[in-house]
Amino acid sequence: MSEAHAGPEKTNPPAVGSEALRRDFPILDQIVNRNPLIYLDNAATTQKPRVVIDALRNYYERDNANVHRGVHELSNRSSAAYERGRERAARFIHAKRSSEVIFTRGTTESINLVAQAWGTAHVKQGDTILLTDMEHHSNIVPWQLLAERVGARMAYLPVADDRGLLDLNQLDQKLTSDVRVFAFTHVSNSLGTVNPAREFCRRARARGITTVVDAAQSIGHGPIDVQELDCDFLAFSGHKMCGPTGIGGLYGRHELLEATPPYQGGGDMIATVGFEKSTWNQLPHKFEAGTPNIAGVVGLHAAMDYLDAIGRSNIARYDHELGAHAYEELSRLKGIRLFGPHIGRAGLVSFLLNDVHAHDLVTVADQRGIALRGGHHCNQPLMNKLGVVSTARASFYFYNTHQEIERLIEVLREIQKFFDR
Amino acid sequence: MFDDLNDLYQQVILDHSRSPRNFRELEGANCTAQGHNPLCGDNVTLYLIMEGDTIREISFQGSGCAISKASASILTESLKGRSKQEAEALFARVHDMVTTGKGGSEMGKLAVFAGVYKFPARVKCAILPWHAVLSAIEGRSEPVSTES
Numbered sequence: 001m002s003e004a005h006a007g008p009e010k011t012n013p014p015a016v017g018s019e020a021l022r023r024d025f026p027i028l029d030q031i032v033n034r035n036p037l038i039y040l041d042n043a044a045t046t047q048k049p050r051v052v053i054d055a056l057r058n059y060y061e062r063d064n065a066n067v068h069r070g071v072h073e074l075s076n077r078s079s080a081a082y083e084r085g086r087e088r089a090a091r092f093i094h095a096k097r098s099s100e101v102i103f104t105r106g107t108t109e110s111i112n113l114v115a116q117a118w119g120t121a122h123v124k125q126g127d128t129i130l131l132t133d134m135e136h137h138s139n140i141v142p143w144q145l146l147a148e149r150v151g152a153r154m155a156y157l158p159v160a161d162d163r164g165l166l167d168l169n170q171l172d173q174k175l176t177s178d179v180r181v182f183a184f185t186h187v188s189n190s191l192g193t194v195n196p197a198r199e200f201c202r203r204a205r206a207r208g209i210t211t212v213v214d215a216a217q218s219i220g221h222g223p224i225d226v227q228e229l230d231c232d233f234l235a236f237s238g239h240k241m242c243g244p245t246g247i248g249g250l251y252g253r254h255e256l257l258e259a260t261p262p263y264q265g266g267g268d269m270i271a272t273v274g275f276e277k278s279t280w281n282q283l284p285h286k287f288e289a290g291t292p293n294i295a296g297v298v299g300l301h302a303a304m305d306y307l308d309a310i311g312r313s314n315i316a317r318y319d320h321e322l323g324a325h326a327y328e329e330l331s332r333l334k335g336i337r338l339f340g341p342h343i344g345r346a347g348l349v350s351f352l353l354n355d356v357h358a359h360d361l362v363t364v365a366d367q368r369g370i371a372l373r374g375g376h377h378c379n380q381p382l383m384n385k386l387g388v389v390s391t392a393r394a395s396f397y398f399y400n401t402h403q404e405i406e407r408l409i410e411v412l413r414e415i416q417k418f419f420d421r
Numbered sequence: 422m423f424d425d426l427n428d429l430y431q432q433v434i435l436d437h438s439r440s441p442r443n444f445r446e447l448e449g450a451n452c453t454a455q456g457h458n459p460l461c462g463d464n465v466t467l468y469l470i471m472e473g474d475t476i477r478e479i480s481f482q483g484s485g486c487a488i489s490k491a492s493a494s495i496l497t498e499s500l501k502g503r504s505k506q507e508a509e510a511l512f513a514r515v516h517d518m519v520t521t522g523k524g525g526s527e528m529g530k531l532a533v534f535a536g537v538y539k540f541p542a543r544v545k546c547a548i549l550p551w552h553a554v555l556s557a558i559e560g561r562s563e564p565v566s567t568e569s
């Protein structure tokens with residue numbers, strides 16, 4: 001048996017934001033454009049600790065084979081590692097059973113799976129699909145495709161004010177009897193808003209409305225418990241939680257997955273195949289057609305172990321601390337426009353500086369080694385509503401430091417001067 | 422303080438981005454084109470009055486970064502009174518310059534964009550209005566996108 005997963009490291013994990021912890025991430029130690037790299041684009045993707053990189057290498061160097069198909073030793077190891085990854089993921093989000101976790105390419109594919117497979121079977125003509133104003137395109141477009149196909153209607157829970165909070169008072173009005181599904185993001189990638197996901201699920205459940213939580217921005221940033229949330233589906237991406245790209249998951253409540261037809265057809269997802277008709281494999285394999293991303297699951301497993309060793313409550317606390325620090329420092333800059341809630345925000349800040357376009361700001365910051373994001377953050381409807389085309393965004397993770405935020409502020413002052421020539 | 426950046430954001434570029442020339446809708450335009458940068462959501466619309474093959478008047482509107490706005494602004498100044506063939510030839514030279522950094526010495530005012538080549542992610546910002554104007558004078562009505 002491979003030793004690739006000896007389990008979480010129990011001995012003195014390094015503290016969030018510490019030098020020792022930063023050494024776990026080889027990529028952070030480099031010079032970019034003649035300056036030490038300051039990576040503040042974690043909402044787009046996070047960096048990978050050495051344990052994840054090593055797990056991938058170990059897997060390919062020792063265990064690689066296809067899963068569920070062979071009887072040889074390597075295939076046994078790969079199959080076992082793959083299913084161990086599923087059990088690990090189920091524990092990570094506190095699912096009742098591991099068969100409630102479907103591996104996908106990430107959040108986008110997970111939402112498409114729900115919209116296409118579950119949606120086509122359960123959303124009918126005249127039904128309403130309820131989203132919110134702050135959804136990522138990946139939690140809008142799959143639903144629009146479904147709505148078009150079955151003749152359903154789209155509705156949106158609005159952002160209440162310029163603080164970027166959703167209007168809870170309007171939620172009950174929006175949860176009408178024709179609403180079949182309510183899909184919303186846990187944490188907004190462009191505003192940093194943390195939505196009251198549990199309350200959303202409670203109110204939807206009381207009306208028999210199916211809930212889909214987009215956990216892309218929350219999965220790696222604090223404890224997630226699907227039973228406590230009481231959601232029906234939850235989608236996440238591995239690459240936003242120290243894991244590899246190309247792997248992610250969909251949690252679905254057992255009864256709902258059972259009542260959902262397959263998503264894609266192919267190998268592994270069938271029980272028997274005839275020329276006319278086939279029968280489906282049991283959960284979760286019914287939804288995993290073809291050779292899966294086995295190495296991705298192995299890497300994701302290592303990432304989950306790593307995050308739990310650091311402590312997800314520690315990560316959450318530190319994340320909020322960095323977000324609050326950045327927000328406070330930024331709000332002191334003259335000519336700054338900040339987006340999103342003042343308090344209780346996630347570890348990211350969205351802003352505009354004077355009339356400097358986000359792209360120009362990000363280009364200059366990059367020349368100082370600071371990686372920011374500038375653009376519409378895949379939230380075009382929300383940007384339209386805020387009356388902007390794009391914003392600059394700094395998003396943090398537990399390897400970022402308060403000094404890096406100070407440096408960001410320094411560079412932003414420089415940028416103000418630079419464009420005020 | 423920022424060497425390459427001073428090449429990219431030359432004073433002329435900042436001036437044009439802050440006070441763009443020919444920045445208005447053009448009454449009587451018989452030719453328009455839209456350029457769109459899906460990466461940032463930026464949009465530029467160009468308005469032209471064509472007399473035969475000659476660009477008699479040209480203006481633009483839209484939102485964008487300093488590079489794309491200055492590029493559109495200087496483009497309108499450079500193309501007014503030019504023929505379709507001249508515009509096409511100029512586009513080719515601008516394209517060469519912003520991707521290689523070479524040939525700026527014969528480009529007059531447009532030479533301020535020579536520094537763009539060091540910033541590959543920004544080449545599309547400089548070139549977007551050019552794509553749009555070319556599609557306009559060639560009579561294509563589809564909006565152009567930097568991703569195409």
Ligand SMILES: Cc1ncc(COP(=O)(O)O)c(C=O)c1O
Pocket residue numbers: 043044105106107108109136138139185187188189214216217237
């Ligand atoms: C809120 C939110 N949802 C969904 C996604 C899509 O994730 P992925 O591209 O990993 O599928 C993202 C990624 O940016 C996101 O921030």
